[in-house]
Amino acid sequence: MxxxxxxxxxxxxxxxxxxxxxxxxxxxxxxxxxxxxxxxxxxxxxxxxxxxxxxxxSVLDNGQFLDAIRNSIGISLIATFLSVVIATLAAYAIARLEFQGKKFVLTMALVIAMFPVVSLVGPLFDMWRAIGIYDTWPGLIIPYMSFTLPLAIWTLSAFFREIPWEMEQAAQVDGATSWQAFRRVIVPLAAPGVFTAAILTFFFAWNDFVFGISLTSTEAARPIPAALSFFVGADPFNRPASLLAAAAVVATIPIVVIVLIFQRKIVAGLTSGAVKG
Structure with missing residues (x-):
């Protein structure tokens, strides 16, 4: 009791x-x-x-905020798609193939994931301005992929290791090519891990503020978290707290909806690869 x-x-x-x-x-x-x-x-x-x-x-009638929503949706979806595709291929190679330096690759991936974001803002600012992708969607998609790929690779490699190698061999015996066996057998079995990697990547891109405020200067690519910092009223010393709160609620609704709809898959993806056997 x-x-x-x-x-x-x-x-x-x-x-x-x-x-x-x-x-x-x-x-x-x-x-x-x-x-x-x-x-x-x-x-x-x-x-x-x-x-x-x-x-x-007022928030939904604000053109800048609507542009920020469009930017966040587009950038987050593109970064998620590219990151998951690349991480799936890389994780499969790490889990199935034996090559020299595999542990070093995993270690470097973990180091990159733990690297402080703030320390990269300055160099990226100069590089992006030099090559012409400052204040553009690619200028945000690339950093988002760089920081989400390591975590996605670690997550997916754990799932691929748990899939029996015999299932892929059986598919190849039945006439499937290596790519067909990977696409039709391995990826569906690792679907919880793929889904988890996609959710984590999307959340990172959607909630990022540091890159969004540092690598943009106009509404052309500015995402929602960065756009909220430009919500000012008539008095610059008295920020419109109620408008900021309303905008924050609107920005949070998509995340809440995704979690409520896919909560079982998220939990399954986070826990399935944790225990081996």
């Missing part, structure tokens, strides 16, 4: 700890700037929710 009570208390504490900031920002998004300024303690503004809905109308 004590264990059940402790478990319930622990779960409630974790939920409150995680969901309180979410509830706070949702409450803030429904308040007017005047309510925020005077410190309205209620969850909804004293003027009612209709007044708070004006924040969402």
């Amino acid at each position: 004590k264990q059940k009570v402790g478990l319930v208390v622990g779960v409630l504490f974790v939920l409150a700890w995680c969901l309180l900031p979410v509830a706070w920002i949702i409450s803030l998004s429904f308040k007017t700037q005047e309510s925020v300024t005077v410190g309205n303690p209620g969850f909804f503004p004293a003027e009612g929710t209709n007044a708070g809905l004006d924040n969402y109308r």
Whole structure:
């Protein structure tokens, strides 16, 4: 009985700890700037929710924010697709082939994944301006792929190692080529890992702020996190907190929807390759 009570208390504490900031920002998004300024303690503004809905109308009518949504969707999807394709091929080679320096490749991939992002912003800024891809989609897609590929390779290589080698050999005995066996047998069996790598890559690209603010200068490629920093009101010393909160809620909705729809596959992908056998 004590264990059940402790478990319930622990779960409630974790939920409150995680969901309180979410509830706070949702409450803030429904308040007017005047309510925020005077410190309205209620969850909804004293003027009612209709007044708070004006924040969402203002955000969705903002052309810069709509451009940022388009940029984030396009950049994140392209970076995810390219990263998953390259990581799938690389992870398969690492898991199935024996070649000199394989451990070194995995070690370097892990080192790259742990490398601090801030230290690369300056060199990338100069390089991208020199070769002409500053403030463009490729200028963000390349760094996103560079930092998500190592994690995707590590995740997928664990799945490929667990797939019995005999299944691929059986497909080749039945007349399939190496590419057909890989595409029709190996990849479907590693689908949870591929899906996990895609989700992690998409989340990284969608939530990135450092590259988005440093490698863009206009709305041509600026993603949502960077665009939020340019939300200013009439007074530069009094930021429109309610508008920022509404924009943050809108930007978070796609992530929440993806997690709710694919939560089982995400959990399966994160845990399937963890235990061997």
